[in-house]
Amino acid sequence: MIEFSNVGLRYGNGPEILRDLTFSVEPGSFHFLTGPSGSGKTSLLRLLLLSLKPSRGNVTMFGEDVGNLSQDRLLQMRRHIGIVFQEFRLLDHLTTFENVALPLRVLGQPESEYRPNVTELLEWVGLGERMNALPSLLSGGEKQRAAIARAVIARPKVLLADEPTGNVDPELSSRLVHLFAELNRTLGMTIILATHELPLLDKFNYPRMLLQKGELTIHD
């Protein structure tokens, strides 16, 4: 599903942030992406999200070399990728329901069509009672569950999460990772979850992609 071959990344004329990344991610797999702060986790996620192009090497996603794709095709491929951020990035003026429904609005679906799906998903992530609340009224855990729901509502093939547990307490962190695991198990979604919380990794038996000084090693 995802293949990196000798991929390097640098910003402008600066030093290489990522060096010689070669790995593949199978459909339906779950990986932790870990490493110290500044090791390049977010840059790697941006490459996976197709919002950056590698400085060298090849990236293949869903069977296509992303280096040769048109803007339109890149956009279509990005719609198969969901993203969850540490800082949630919910739109403050929209309710929980409207935030979660956003990807379907972007796809042009009418509200009458997506309302049952969004409602069902919000109930599944435990936000059935908070559908009409604005993000400012949600707790950190609720915001992150809303952000996860928004990332998966359009059923992406790959779900990326950038430090999704960074703003919640350890107990809630564990529950959130369980939620990701549930999505992986029930929907077969490929998940790459970036975190630097080592105690959290130890609770789950998933392969770890370890980034250190721009180089990647995978530990099964």
Added chain:
Amino acid sequence: MIERVRSLIPRRKGAAPIVPEKSVAGRTLLLLITIMSFLSAVTLGGVVLVQKSAIAWSADTGREVTIQIRPVEGEVMESNIRTAVSLAQSTPGVASARALSLEESEDLLEPWLGTGLDLTAIEVPRLVVVQLADPVEADIEGLQRNLGAINGASLDTHAAWRQQLNTMAGTVVLSGVLVLLLIGAATVLAIVFATRGAMATNREIVDVLHYIGASNRFIAGEFQGRFLSIGLQGGLLGSVAALLFFSLIGTAAGNMLSSEAGAQLGVLFGRFSLGTGGIIGIAAVIPVIAALTAITSRVTVRRFLSETS
């Protein structure tokens, strides 16, 4: 005030707008577009008024020519007048010809010489007013040629007056069009700055939309929707204000001047009545301003997105 008026305008039902209404510097931009629409509508209305008056005046003077018969020694004035009237009446395209009486001729001099003077000692030139049935078909040259037989007779077709009037009206119309173009350019620039400001303010929304797979076209459409709404509201408010302005000016002019002075002003400069054409022109400012706002914001957003993505 503007917010109160805006609250009366029906809103779109359904999902909340992705670009929040308050984040698009809406109030300031709405005020600016309202002012621009008002200025456009007033300029347009002014141009319509001037053009209407010029056309009416030109048509009036074009339907009339005047034969002037100067007193010449050895000539009998009354006989010359009858000959002139007869020549005029026999000219093709002439509806009627009437000689002004001596009293009427003296009345014409009254504004310059004052009242109560005995003008019998002065030989006053006499006038024959010729009404044309069709100014195009009338044989003015033939009449002028025939009047050569009358000593002291000359024909005034008011051509010089009409030409001056047309030049003046044309200048006013051209100036109006230039002012409209300048207002349009200023509006476009204001919308460009407002759009870029709105994009910078809403950068987080743009980023989120990009991350969830929204195309530049979709994002531009969301911003365009907001600006179209502001453009429509501003255009409507400005045009209504301009119509009220013309209505008030018309009423005030009618009340402040005496009926006689008002009538004279009306003859010279026309009434402050826009007519159907003027009202339609001012109403057309609304969609034009709205379209200008929407198109400008769309182009600016697309350019901003292609620069930043």
